[in-house]
Amino acid sequence: MPGFPKLPNEELASLIHFFDSSSMHAATDTSASNTSAPATGGPLFQQNCAFCHGRDAAGGESGPDLTRSKLVAEDVAGNKIGDVVRNGRLEKKMPAFKFSDSEMASVVAFIHDQTKKATSRPGGRRGVDVSDLQSGNVAAGKQYFQGPGGCASCHSPTGDLAGVASRYEGLQLEERMLYPKDVKSHVTVTLPSGETVLGTVAYLDEFTIGLTDQTGRYRSWPVGAVKYAVQSPVDAHVALFDKYTDDDIHNLMAYLQTLR
Numbered sequence: 690m691p692g693f694p695k696l697p698n699e700e701l702a703s704l705i706h707f708f709d710s711s712s713m714h715a716a717t718d719t720s721a722s723n724t725s726a727p728a729t730g731g732p733l734f735q736q737n738c739a740f741c742h743g744r745d746a747a748g749g750e751s752g753p754d755l756t757r758s759k760l761v762a763e764d765v766a767g768n769k770i771g772d773v774v775r776n777g778r779l780e781k782k783m784p785a786f787k788f789s790d791s792e793m794a795s796v797v798a799f800i801h802d803q804t805k806k807a808t809s810r811p812g813g814r815r816g817v818d819v820s821d822l823q824s825g826n827v828a829a830g831k832q833y834f835q836g837p838g839g840c841a842s843c844h845s846p847t848g849d850l851a852g853v854a855s856r857y858e859g860l861q862l863e864e865r866m867l868y869p870k871d872v873k874s875h876v877t878v879t880l881p882s883g884e885t886v887l888g889t890v891a892y893l894d895e896f897t898i899g900l901t902d903q904t905g906r907y908r909s910w911p912v913g914a915v916k917y918a919v920q921s922p923v924d925a926h927v928a929l930f931d932k933y934t935d936d937d938i939h940n941l942m943a944y945l946q947t948l949r
Contacts, residue, residue, distance in 0.1 A: 730799030746803040755800055756807035767797040830944030833937055846948050854949045874921040876900050
């Protein structure tokens with residue numbers, strides 16, 4: 690680079706101002722950010738999001754596959770993802786995250802980068818789309834619910850299942866239909882005196898039966914000293930495993946997805 694010994698002071702000052710301008714720095718910083726953002730966002734995603742959405746954003750323990758998400762596909766520079774991340778989706782048990790603007794930009798960049806990689810690997814899909822589970826017949830599913838499935842003997846579409854399709858969707862809904870989690874079993878304990886105690890099972894092994902009664906009190910007895918009968922709602926679901934046909938499951942899912 691040659692020297693410019695005769696450059697007027699005002700022109701030199703203007704040149705220095707240009708090199709020191711925020712627009713010059715912004716252009717440089719943006720370029721660097723665009724290059725490093727996915728790498729920077731990766732650790733943030735792993736720490737805060739991977740448990741639910743998987744380390745590669747392709748679906749995890751309870752969260753959907755973000756690489757096939759319609760919201761992600763429609764997102765431009767975080768205008769949709771950012772709103773969901775900052776406000777959460779409490780109805781789907783997703784908390785809000787207080788990322789800074791730069792952190793949010795890097796997480797968004799990471800998600801888009803993973804989406805691009807997933808798209809370039811056809812056949813590598815790991816998750817299940819909601820649309821995959823919407824192939825059944827609603828009317829047939831309702832008939833199965835009320836008839837041969839025996840579902841109506843324990844459940845009500847206007848009672849315990851009201852709005853179930855708003856709380857769960859896709860694979861989560863099907864998993865709860867086939868094998869509900871965290872469902873308490875009921876127990877009736879008959880004491881030697883003939884008194885009966887009702888409650889939900891709190892503990893049970895070959896030595897002890899424990900329950901929580903209707904007042905919230907925990908009570909327990911040696912199993913050899915009492916008689917007890919357990920009613921487990923999950924057992925009815927398990928009993929259907931060898932009776933379901935593929936059509937039964939698809940139709941029942943189609944019906945349950947109308948309960949919003």
